[in-house]
Amino acid sequence: MNSSIPSNEIPRRGFFQLTLGWIAATLASAASAMAAVRFLVPNVLYEPSQRFKAGKPEDYADGSVTFLEDERVFIIRKGNAFRCLSAVCTHLGCTVNRIKTGYHCPCHGSLFNNQGKVIGGPAPRPLPWFLVTLSKDQRLVVDKSRVVNGDKYLVV
Amino acid sequence: MKPPLVKRLWKSFERTRVGRSIFRVGLPESRLERSRAMISSFLLHVQPAKVSRRSLRPGYTLGLGLISLYLFLILIATGVLLMFYYVPSTDQAYNSMKDLQFVVSAGLLIRNMHRWAAHLMVVFVLLHLCRVFYTGAYKRPREFNWVLGVGLFLLTLALSFTGYLLPWDQLAYWAITVGTSIAGYAPLVGQKLRFLLLGGHTVGQEALIRFYALHIIVLPGVAGLMIAVHLWRVRKDGGLSRPDEPGDLVEQVESGQLPANKTYGLMELARGTTPQVGKDPEEEVSAWPHLVFRELLLFLLVVAVVLFLAIFWNAPLEEFANPVHPPNPAKAPWYFLGLQELVSHSAFWGGVVVPGLLVTALLLLPYLDRKRAGIGRWFARERAVANTIFTLCLVAAVVFTVIGTFFRGPNWGWVEPWKQPPAVTEGP
Ligand code: HEM
Numbered sequence: 001m002n003s004s005i006p007s008n009e010i011p012r013r014g015f016f017q018l019t020l021g022w023i024a025a026t027l028a029s030a031a032s033a034m035a036a037v038r039f040l041v042p043n044v045l046y047e048p049s050q051r052f053k054a055g056k057p058e059d060y061a062d063g064s065v066t067f068l069e070d071e072r073v074f075i076i077r078k079g080n081a082f083r084c085l086s087a088v089c090t091h092l093g094c095t096v097n098r099i100k101t102g103y104h105c106p107c108h109g110s111l112f113n114n115q116g117k118v119i120g121g122p123a124p125r126p127l128p129w130f131l132v133t134l135s136k137d138q139r140l141v142v143d144k145s146r147v148v149n150g151d152k153y154l155v156v
Numbered sequence: 157m158k159p160p161l162v163k164r165l166w167k168s169f170e171r172t173r174v175g176r177s178i179f180r181v182g183l184p185e186s187r188l189e190r191s192r193a194m195i196s197s198f199l200l201h202v203q204p205a206k207v208s209r210r211s212l213r214p215g216y217t218l219g220l221g222l223i224s225l226y227l228f229l230i231l232i233a234t235g236v237l238l239m240f241y242y243v244p245s246t247d248q249a250y251n252s253m254k255d256l257q258f259v260v261s262a263g264l265l266i267r268n269m270h271r272w273a274a275h276l277m278v279v280f281v282l283l284h285l286c287r288v289f290y291t292g293a294y295k296r297p298r299e300f301n302w303v304l305g306v307g308l309f310l311l312t313l314a315l316s317f318t319g320y321l322l323p324w325d326q327l328a329y330w331a332i333t334v335g336t337s338i339a340g341y342a343p344l345v346g347q348k349l350r351f352l353l354l355g356g357h358t359v360g361q362e363a364l365i366r367f368y369a370l371h372i373i374v375l376p377g378v379a380g381l382m383i384a385v386h387l388w389r390v391r392k393d394g395g396l397s398r399p400d401e402p403g404d405l406v407e408q409v410e411s412g413q414l415p416a417n418k419t420y421g422l423m424e425l426a427r428g429t430t431p432q433v434g435k436d437p438e439e440e441v442s443a444w445p446h447l448v449f450r451e452l453l454l455f456l457l458v459v460a461v462v463l464f465l466a467i468f469w470n471a472p473l474e475e476f477a478n479p480v481h482p483p484n485p486a487k488a489p490w491y492f493l494g495l496q497e498l499v500s501h502s503a504f505w506g507g508v509v510v511p512g513l514l515v516t517a518l519l520l521l522p523y524l525d526r527k528r529a530g531i532g533r534w535f536a537r538e539r540a541v542a543n544t545i546f547t548l549c550l551v552a553a554v555v556f557t558v559i560g561t562f563f564r565g566p567n568w569g570w571v572e573p574w575k576q577p578p579a580v581t582e583g584p
């Protein structure tokens with residue numbers, strides 16, 4: 001048979017090359033898929049920084065609970081102690097409201113006490129407390145990426 | 157009798173050089189030409205030249221699949237128009253919706269049509285799913301078409317959900333915040349998935365552009381392709397399901413059940429079930445005009461209903477999105493309110509386990525339920541058990557959705573819709 005005319009049979013000698021071809025094609029597809037997924041994970045976030053300055057300690061009255069809108073946190077001052085509590089409901093991310101006994105989420109009715117502990121509703125975890133420090137220029141600095149215990153506070 | 161004027165004009169156009177270059181077969185007169193018209197036109201060749209009388213009975217399919225298809229087409233047409241004005245940026249999105257409503261000629265109408273058609277599509281795809289279930293139409297050889305259908309159902313929901321964010325109003329912002337948080341509860345990958353979907357930690361510009369890309373090209377593209385395969389499979393699986401339908405031809409040859417009143421071409425035997433196998437020729441009519449005109453009529457009806465809704469009811473647009481103040485209560489789109497009601501009891505069980513199990517059950521159904529009895533009839537007694545289970549799930553879904561929609565007020569508290577809603581009390 002004239003070898004330049006392909007026949008319908010898969011030639012035996014080609015089997016090895018065929019396997020190699022399949023492996024190469026599989027690897028190439030997998031690599032492309034991974035690149036595509038990685039492409040979709042953003043490297044730079046234009047969100048507000050997780051760490052931010054929250055003004056001077058004197059800005060907050062003694063015994064006050066102040067809601068910072070843009071950052072969605074509460075700054076709590078008692079005497080000279082400062083703490084910062086998340087205002088993002090741990091259930092599905094709504095902003096909680098301050099009530100007499102603690103905090104209340106309007107979306108599915110989760111209730112938190114003054115310590116951020118869940119006392120009702122579907123929220124699975126307490127509201128987290130964030131690390132508060134003082135900058136060199138005497139400003140409060142909150143770092144939302146650092147969760148601390150509720151009994152930890154900054155004394156000024 | 158002379159044919160009507162329009163027809164005569166059409167005929168004389170067909171005979172011109174241009175007419176003949178466009179239409180490979182003219183308006184058909186004879187039976188043969190009718191078949192040729194169906195086979196040689198690009199738009200019509202998707203359909204068979206002959207259809208069984210049974211399949212034309214409106215009471216069998218209720219036209220639900222076709223209606224879903226037409227709604228999809230209306231959504232594409234109106235959606236493309238909206239794209240000429242809509243800007244996917246958090247600064248401008250809301251304003252472009254306002255422009256569409258108050259400045260652009262017919263903008264309000266187009267937006268309303270797009271919105272109502274989207275709602276209707278969710279409803280009709282679900283009804284179509286129910287029809288297919290209650291007539292046992294998902295069994296061999298249509299198992300895979302059912303699986304494609306489940307995919308289409310999920311895609312329909314995803315299309316609605318991604319579109320929901322685009323107006324960038326309060327409704328949009330909080331429904332997506334709540335909805336994507338549900339995804340965050342999935343074990344292991346949940347948080348990563350949410351981050352990937354939003355392109356960040358909260359709903360913002362990155363999320364808007366991602367939802368936009370998904371809504372206008374990725375999801376419609378995938379859905380369009382899947383619909384094409386779905387319709388192609390309807391034909392290749394032997395047309396619509398019928399009670400007298402032969403199972404596998406091979407099976408029949410083996411059991412000697414072949415109807416004797418027909419000669420089989422080799423092709424038919426070789427390919428398994430084809431549209432012709434087992435059909436008595438007398439049971440069939442030409443697709444042109446019987447099928448084509450019915451389809452056209454239904455299309456006009458669907459367009460008319462959507463137009464009617466769009467003229468008399470406006471799509472909602474609330475205040476500009478405010479990440480600080482969730483509306484009270486914050487509600488997801490209505491078709492997710494059953495889910496939200498479940499989630500209000502437990503995010504993990506209600507938001508992940510229950511929907512996950514339901515989808516898995518739907519996907520596996522045609523491979524698990526393989527009894528042949530009761531195909532092609534509504535509510536066949538032989539399928540009483542399956543039908544009862546399905547109905548219970550359906551009723552549960554409807555009850556939860558109704559509770560979430562009408563019986564949940566401020567703070568997701570129980571309200572009775574016929575009573576005055578309680579005053580909203582919030583903290584200082
Ligand atoms: C975008 C959504 C969908 C569109 C446009 C669509 C379109 C259609 C059309 C036009 C038909 C022909 C018969 C009829 O009109 O009922 C059909 C049949 C069918 N569909 Fe769908 N469909 C969709 C979703 C689904 C879903 C959600 C399921 C089920 C999970 C499904 C499963 C089937 C099956 C099994 C058939 C064959 C029925 C039979 O032979 O009796 N489809 N579909």
Ligand code: FES
Binds near residue numbers: 093
């Ligand atoms: S988001 Fe707060 S209770 Fe659901």
